[in-house]
Amino acid sequence: MTAISSWAVVICIAAVICGVLELLAPSSRMNGILRFVFGGFMLCAVIVPLSEIDLDFSAVPPIEDISSSNIEIANEQSVEYVKKNMAELVKNKLSEISVEAEEILIDMDIDEDNCINMIKVRLKISAKDLELSEKIRSKIADELGLECLINK
Structure with a gap:
């Protein structure tokens, strides 16, 4: 942290020095050249202290570990x-045919190509709606x- 504060x-x-020297310089044809020199000086003031900072990236996990865990989470x-x-x-x-499911479960998985495969829908419906089972199956399959699969 001290390295960043000293930087x-x-x-x-460096900014104060450049500002003071620019105010003291006479305005003439040299103004563009002076700004170029001051810009180079500021650039060096920014870059040189950064080159002296020793950064340790040994605690950062390898990219392979990060990407594989991110893929699994995603x-x-x-x-x-x-x-x-x-x-x-x-x-x-189901609401279009006035049926209310007590429980809706979607069985699906991801294959080796990371594609989502939907396997089936499992519905738990009330006993009064069991007579509409075939209509429910065809509506879900067609649309x-x-x-x-329907359970009571």
Whole structure:
């Protein structure tokens, strides 16, 4: 932390020196050249202290570890998001035929190519709606393209 604060002090001192020298310089054709020189001086004031900082990146995990764990986390989040949205779609389709599911489960997984595969929809419905089972299955299959299993 002291390296960063001393770096900030060096930049401030360099800026003050450049500002004072620019105010003292006569305005003439040399003004552009002086600004170029002051800009180079400021650039050196920024870069040189950074080259002296010893950064230790040994505690940072390898990129391979980070990316594989990120992919797994992203896959899990994707599956949960898709399951939630598919359950909402199924709920909406059921409401079109005045059926309310007690429970909607979406069985799905991710294959080796990181593609989401929906396997089936499992519904738990009330006994009074069991007579509509075939209509429910066909609606889910036709409109959402999913296999539907119904339990009471």
